[in-house]
Amino acid sequence: xxxxxxxxxxxxxxxxxxxxxxxxxxxxxxxxxxxxxxxxxxxxxxxxxxxxxxxxxxxxxxxxxxxxxxxxxxxxxxxxxxxxxxxxxxxxxxxxxxxxxxxxxxxxxxxxxxxxxxxxxxxxxxxxxxxx
Numbered sequence: 001x002x003x004x005x006x007x008x009x010x011x012x013x014x015x016x017x018x019x020x021x022x023x024x025x026x027x028x029x030x031x032x033x034x035x036x037x038x039x040x041x042x043x044x045x046x047x048x049x050x051x052x053x054x055x056x057x058x059x060x061x062x063x064x065x066x067x068x069x070x071x072x073x074x075x076x077x078x079x080x081x082x083x084x085x086x087x088x089x090x091x092x093x094x095x096x097x098x099x100x101x102x103x104x105x106x107x108x109x110x111x112x113x114x115x116x117x118x119x120x121x122x123x124x125x126x127x128x129x130x131x132x
Contacts, residue, residue, distance in 0.1 A: 009064030014056035015085050016071050017078045018049040046071060079115035086122050095125045 021041040053069035060067035074081035086094050098113045113126045 010066065012057075012060050012065040012067040013085075013089055013091070014053050014060060014067055014069050015082060016049040016053040016056070016069075017074045017081045018045045018071060019074045019078070021045070023075050046073070077115065079112045079119065082112070082116060083120045083122070086120065091122060093123050093125060094120060095127055097127050 021038050049071040050069070053071055057067040057069040070085065072081050072085050082094065082096070085091075094116060096113045096116055098111065113124075117124045117126060
């Protein structure tokens with residue numbers, strides 16, 4: 001894959017956000033008071049996020065970036081969590097992908113990339129997802 005001329009390799013932090021089970025259930029409208037095995041589910045979610053972040057950081061390192069992996073727990077919105085991390089590390093640019101839901105899906109569901117672009121005070125690059 002050719003190296004991008006838009007962004008020069010340098011320091012990068014690959015952030016993957018995960019959401020606790022009780023928050024996911026509450027957003028889905030669940031009335032469960034207690035989640036069976038909640039701690040185990042959250043550990044699995046965090047471990048999966050860590051694996052994805054590590055894979056992303058490794059991919060960035062292979063492309064010449066000094067990349068580290070990081071996970072962040074979101075009890076608010078994913079976009080706000082990413083923005084909070086970007087502020088904490090003083091990111092010069094936030095790069096995020098888009099899932100390509102289409103016009104109707106994006107209008108109805110919103111999207112992390114759109115929320116970031118609309119609300120963060122940092123520059124945002126929304127990268128299209130390459131077909132596998």
